[in-house]
Amino acid sequence: MTVLPPNRPSSGALYLGIDTGGTYTDAVLWSEEAGIVAKAKSLTTRHDLAEGISGAADAVLAESGIEHGAIKLVSMSTTLATNALVEGQGGRVALVMIGFGAEDLARNGLSGALGTDPVIFCPGGHDVHGNAAELSLEALEATLPELERSVTGVAVAAYFAVRNPEHEIAARDLIRARTRLPVTCSHELTSKLGGPRRALTTLLNARLISMIDRLIAATEGFLARREIQAPLMVVRGDGALITADFARTRPIETILSGPAASLVGARHLTGLDDAVVSDIGGTTTDVAVLDQGRLRLDPEGATVGGMRTMVEAVAMRTFGLGGDSEVTLRDHALATRIELGPRRLVPLSLAAVRHGEVVDKALSRQLLQPAASRLDGRFAMRTGVPESAASGLSNTETRLYAQIANVPAALDRLLVSTSQVATLNRLVARGLVHIVGFTPSDAAHVLGRQANWNAAAARLGAELMARRRNGMGQPAADTAEGLSELVLAAVTRRSAEMMFETVFAADGLEEEAPVTHALVQRALDGNRGMARLSIALDRPVIGLGASAHLHYAGLPSLVGSACEIAPDADVANALGAVVGQxxxxxxxxxxxxxxxxxxxxxxxxxxxxxxxxxxxxxxxxxxxxxxxxxxxxxxxxxxxxxxxxxxxxxxxxxxxxxxxxxxxxxxxxxxxxxx
Missing domain, CATH: 3.30.110 (Translation Initiation Factor IF3)
Incomplete structure (x- = not known):
């Protein structure tokens, strides 16, 4: 969907910027002379990323009318790696720990990130000066045949490898000689001490390799088909650019790629040097602070999905809140309380674009049931990833996965026991299955504030959720519109909380004055009392994202500051991808x-x-x-x-x-x- 008329430069090189987000893929054509020449959006198609990339890029090429040979550089940013970590998704990988013990898994969230993925302990490692202990890779060698069948990659972390990487190199060479699995070594990613966190960073990198490889391959395929012979770059988490081949081996560096690009784009679009930048997408909201025109880097490493990595990236908070966030009702609350995210769902209105008859029939059937169910308005469908991504499933996971197809299946018919809910969630975490359900995007369709998908399906979903009972035994809302208003108000309120949480951390106040503190909540509520409380930001907000105008309209009254939404805020990420170095x-x-x-x-x-x-x-x-x-x-x-x-x-x-x-x-x- 192109939204800019052509603004052709009279001369000079043209740059194509692409941003692949969780919901939309954006594209811009930019030149130093004319600025943004054309821009477009297309739905991100996770089963075949080339479709979304082609849809957006072809639109800007057609709109501009330029010769493909005029494009001298292609650069892309992405939120796919960030979204995967926030949602707990990624390939199944093996972690090789050299010189570490099982007790080290309990540090820095490594055990939680590892989950049920295999870990192999080998004697070895080095001391702080690089002197070696005796290395034995027998345990690794014995398990390699099984690993090649059951994992998509291997992460190798050795004790003090940043002082001497020889044991990691030995393990890497052995794995490459005996298997075709991609291998990541911790010393290749960081020179910092802190073994368990270094192992965590390496594990996450290995988990993301197949996902980033699919994205880059899809983009390269598009460029080849259009005969665009230009270098392909990828935005790193600190806003810098790297080649596509470099990104393939170090995909962890692309976490916060999209957010970093959005910061570069925000400053380019507004000219503001001091601002709070909030970019709301389909899956996540990214909040950062611009100080004197510079991107602030996090010296401790990027934190995504609650995991602190060793990746140098922009100092940014990533929250699981977006237009496609899961909407749930807080159990047993006396009044209706909306909870949002962090998981992304496929909106009902979007699923009904391709599967309208199936979705409408199931929702209508559920509305005729005498009692509301927690499974109402929920469906499961395959994501469309290659079958090889399903390696290593348990028997129960395999059986349930076999029952799920590319067409949405209503959960109240698919699941026959409560234990299967946990099984389904594991398939979702592996990136094999999408859950379809009610989201803020659906609420916007119900209220007529968004109209690009199927509003009828959104309304049926809102009616199902509205009849759910709160702790007082009353319906969650009287009407579909009432429920949708509550959802959108919750998005705006949570957005304000995230901005204050970010600036509290920047001011060093996070532990002393968390945003959940009663006084902060009272100030945000504007409740009157003998003690008058107010809270405000010291700088304006730059709102980015296609839905920023919708969710941030009521923001100024909550944050006490102006909110500026630039005309091209919906493609700030794609713009930021082509102006960096x-x-x-x-x-x-x-x-x-x-x-x-x-x-x-x-x-x-x-x-x-x-x-x-x-x-x-x-x-x-x-x-x-x-x-x-x-x-x-x-x-x-x-x-x-x-x-x-x-x-x-x-x-x-x-x-x-x-x-x-x-x-x-x-x-x-x-x-x-x-x-």
Missing amino acids: VRMSAEARISQPEPGVYRVNAGELLEDFETEEEAMAAAERAARAMALELAGRAGTDHARIEVSRDIRDAVIEGERSLVEAFIVATAAGRPRVAS
Whole structure:
């Protein structure tokens, strides 16, 4: 659906930006001379991502009327990795822990992230100076035949691998020699200490590889069919660009890709240097703060879905709230209380676009039942991923999965016992099955504020939910419209809470004054009392996303600040994808394992020197070389390099002694374009 008339530049290169979100795929054509030339949206088709990409990109190409050869660069951002982590989805992977014990799984949320995926413990690892313990990979070797049949990838994390990666490399080489599974090693992703969190980051990376590979392959296929011979870039979580091939091996770096691109796009669209940026999509809302025109990076690593990773990314909070969020009623509440997300559902109105007769018939049947059921208005359907993604299912999961097809099946007929609800949820978590149900997008259709899907199905879903009883035994709402108003008001209210939660964290107040605190809630409610309470942001809000105008209309009264929604706010992510640059960093560390020995550790390099000066020079050379090599792989030929030093020393009895030093080289430049 193209919404801009052509604005053809008279000359100069054109850049195609694509953003693949959970619900929509956006595309823009942009030039430095004319700005946005054309923009378009198409539904993201998870079973075949090429459909959504083709729909949006073909629309902007047709609208602009340009020759395909005029496109010199294609860049894409995506929320697919972020959404997958928020929803607990991804491929089944094996985690190889070298030098760790079972007790380490309890740290940093690693056990929860691992779930039922297999873990293999092997003796080995290194100490803080890179000295090796004895390595044995017998346990890994014995299980490789089974792993090749049951997982989609392998994550390898070794004790102090950032000081010496040789044991991770040995395990990686063994897995590649005996299987065709993709392997991720922790030292390839981060140079930071903290083994369990490093293992968590590696596990998540391995889990996302197949998903990002499908996205990139779909985009490359589209470009090849349209004979667009331009480099393909992907936005990283810190707003920088990397080549598609680089992103394939390190997909974890694309978490917060879409949000980072939206921040770049927001500043470009509004010119505001100080703002709270809130981007509401179909699955998630991403909130961040612009300070003096700069993106703030999270020094501790990106947190997504409650998991703290070691991925350097924009300091942003990602919440499971969007137009397609699951709507539920709080059990036993005296008054009707709406709960939203974090899980994404396929809206009833959207499912009915393709399966109208099936959806309408089931909803109408349920309305005729004498009593309301929790399963009313819910359906299950396959996502359409390849059959290989269903590897490793249990017998009960396999049986239920076999009963689910590409056509929505009503849950009150599909599920015959309450235990099957948990089984279904596991299939959803694996990304194999979609749940169809009532969402804020359906509420907007009921109220006539959105009209692109099937409003009749949305109304039937609202009527089913409205007749559910609260703790007082009363219907949740008198009418479908009343229920829908409650849902949309809940989205706006929760959006305001998320913005305050984000700025509280930025101000260092999160623990002392959580947004759930009674005083904060009372201030948001505007309840009058002897103590008058109010709360406000110190800067405007930039609202992004196709539904921002709908959900943020009532925001100013809640946050005490203006809300600016730019004319092209619906494609800010796709715009941000084409205005960034490549930026890669590399770190070298110098330590003293014993007096008179200065050890340089940089990537796979481990070398000793007799003097600090020699070690410093070698460390800087290594860091520069690694940064330049990474920047070349990431997609730029003209990188500028900056070097910073963090030297930590101590004075003992008047004598200075080096404790450790970190040399960081950062290479940055614009991406390659087609000649």
